[in-house]
Amino acid sequence: MHELAVTESIIEIVSRHAAEAGARKVSAINLVIGDLSSIVDDSVQFYFDYLSEGTPSQGARLVFSRVRVLLECGACGHQWEPRSADWRCPACGASRAKAIRGREFYVDSIEVEDR
Amino acid sequence: MSTRRVPVIERIMGANDTQAADNRRIFDEHGVHVVNIMAAPGAGKTSLILETVRRLQGELRIGAIEGDVASTVDTDKVRAGGAPAVQINTGGGCHLDAKQVAQSLNEFPLDEVDLVFIENVGNLICPVGFALGEHTRVAISSVPEGDDKPYKYPKIYANVDALVINKIDLLPYLPFDLEAFQKLVRSLNPDIELFPVSCVTGEGMDAWTSWLQNLARAE
Ligand SMILES: Nc1nc2c(ncn2[C@@H]2O[C@H](COP(=O)(O)OP(=O)(O)OP(=O)(O)O)[C@@H](O)[C@H]2O)c(=O)[nH]1
Ligand SMILES: [Mg+2]
Ligand SMILES: [Zn+2]
Numbered sequence: 001m002h003e004l005a006v007t008e009s010i011i012e013i014v015s016r017h018a019a020e021a022g023a024r025k026v027s028a029i030n031l032v033i034g035d036l037s038s039i040v041d042d043s044v045q046f047y048f049d050y051l052s053e054g055t056p057s058q059g060a061r062l063v064f065s066r067v068r069v070l071l072e073c074g075a076c077g078h079q080w081e082p083r084s085a086d087w088r089c090p091a092c093g094a095s096r097a098k099a100i101r102g103r104e105f106y107v108d109s110i111e112v113e114d115r
Numbered sequence: 116m117s118t119r120r121v122p123v124i125e126r127i128m129g130a131n132d133t134q135a136a137d138n139r140r141i142f143d144e145h146g147v148h149v150v151n152i153m154a155a156p157g158a159g160k161t162s163l164i165l166e167t168v169r170r171l172q173g174e175l176r177i178g179a180i181e182g183d184v185a186s187t188v189d190t191d192k193v194r195a196g197g198a199p200a201v202q203i204n205t206g207g208g209c210h211l212d213a214k215q216v217a218q219s220l221n222e223f224p225l226d227e228v229d230l231v232f233i234e235n236v237g238n239l240i241c242p243v244g245f246a247l248g249e250h251t252r253v254a255i256s257s258v259p260e261g262d263d264k265p266y267k268y269p270k271i272y273a274n275v276d277a278l279v280i281n282k283i284d285l286l287p288y289l290p291f292d293l294e295a296f297q298k299l300v301r302s303l304n305p306d307i308e309l310f311p312v313s314c315v316t317g318e319g320m321d322a323w324t325s326w327l328q329n330l331a332r333a334e
Contacts, residue, residue: 002210002241006127013125021121031127038240038270074305085269088302095298096305099273107123114117 003043011048011057013107018056023112026060030111034067034104060110069102131245134213138220138248145225148331149233151247153271154255156237159281161189162314163255164232168198170324175331178228180219182211182236189234199224210241213248230331239268243275251276251330258282258289262296265303272300277308279323284313 010029018026033039041064052058072079073089074096080089087097126132142149152160161181168177178199181189185204193200201219203211216233225231233249235242243252252275256264259282265272272278278300286293297309308326312319 002244005131005208005210005212005245009127009130012130013123013127017121017123017125023121027118036270036273038244085266086299086302087269087273095302097302105128106126109120109122109124111118111120114119 003040004047006039007044007047007051010044010107011051011055014057014060014110015055017107017110018112021110021112023114024056025113026056026110027113028061028063028111029057030063030065030108032065032067032104032106032108034102035069036099036102037105039105065108067102067104070100071097072100073097128244128246131213134217135246135248138213138217139250141220141225142231142248142250147225147228147231148251148333149231149247149249150251150253150327150330151233151235151242151249152253152255153235153239153242153275154237154257155239155260158237158255158257158260159279159314160234160237160255161192163279163281163312164193164198164234165196166314166317166320167232167324167327168193168196170320171328172197175230175328176228178223178225178231180216180223180231180233182215182234184208184236199227205236209236209238210245211235211247212245216247230327239264239271243271253277253279255279255281256296258285258291262291262293262299265296265299269303272303272307275304275307277310277326280309280311282313282315283311283318284316 014029045062068081071082073094075094076092078089078091088095154160164179179193180201182203187202190200190202201223203215203219254271254275310323312323
């Protein structure tokens with residue numbers, strides 16, 4: 001499961017930004033994940049519960065914002081959200097789709113507690 | 116106690132991507148073209164590497180970095196085929212990452228090769244998310260896997276430069292619609308190069324090896 005490596009990376013990023021912000025505790029982590037990133041939310045949560053122990057992320061809520069794939073036809077410029085793996089253009093039938101949205105994969109923000 | 120929101124906007128794969136860029140610089144310094152091969156277990160990654168090495172003997176100096184969960188079986192095969200090879204054991208990891216490749220380069224004779232294959236861990240999902248510093252990404256589908264795989268694993272087909280369709284010697288025995296399969300793959304990736312081959316009969320191998328030679332020459 002590559003979610004293990006991914007979760008380690010998330011915790012590393014959050015620890016760094018929490019320290020920069022002078023916060024010792026993080027209450028929420030806002031993630032933006034495109035549907036082309038093949039990441040399973042539940043797996044990230046599973047590893048997170050283990051790996052966050054003893055870090056500022058421990059006990060934080062993981063908030064997943066999913067971004068749906070948006071395709072653009074290279075022939076006619078039509079844009080659409082595909083419903084299957086058939087990416088042929090529904091407007092002109094061309095096989096020249098490019099994903100212009102859906103590959104996002106980043107930590108958007110964190111919520112930190114000050115006391 | 117109060118809560119405040121701290122903007123981060125940092126890519127989760129950032130550390131891997133930075134290492135991959137470093138790897139790429141090393142490959143470029145040595146004038147080596149690197150091909151990352153991704154496929155399901157048993158699709159024929161090692162067979163394709165071996166057959167390519169054999170056919171390009173004396174024309175192109177080829178090496179291999181072999182990724183596997185455990186064992187050195189594939190590395191031993193490639194060495195026996197006359198090409199330098201180094202093994203990375205991921206110890207359970209489902210994909211290679213850029214750091215593992217960087218470490219393997221310490222024992223790899225980059226000056227003695229023109230082209231390096233990285234055989235990724237057998238898996239259709241995870242490897243494609245991890246850049247290794249490669250110049251070219253190739254997936255292999257094999258006929259016995261069935262012609263519906265692009266429906267189930269669209270991401271890998273959408274993110275490679277070429278797809279080798281291996282084991283076409285088995286087409287007469289299996290319900291695999293090669294035409295429909297290629298059409299489906301092209302709908303996911305209009306620019307993809309398709310190479311139907313058989314590592315057993317050698318059919319289709321010439322197109323594949325000349326494509327590789329052109330890549331290596333451009334380096
Ligand atoms: N019929 C047929 N069999 C093939 C062909 N290419 C490979 N094979 C067989 O498929 C099996 C798997 O091949 P490998 O090259 O080991 O596959 P791999 O993708 O490297 O496998 P892993 O490294 O274990 O994931 C072997 O028994 C090969 O002999 C082919 O073109 N036709
Ligand atoms: Mg192999
Ligand atoms: Zn169109």
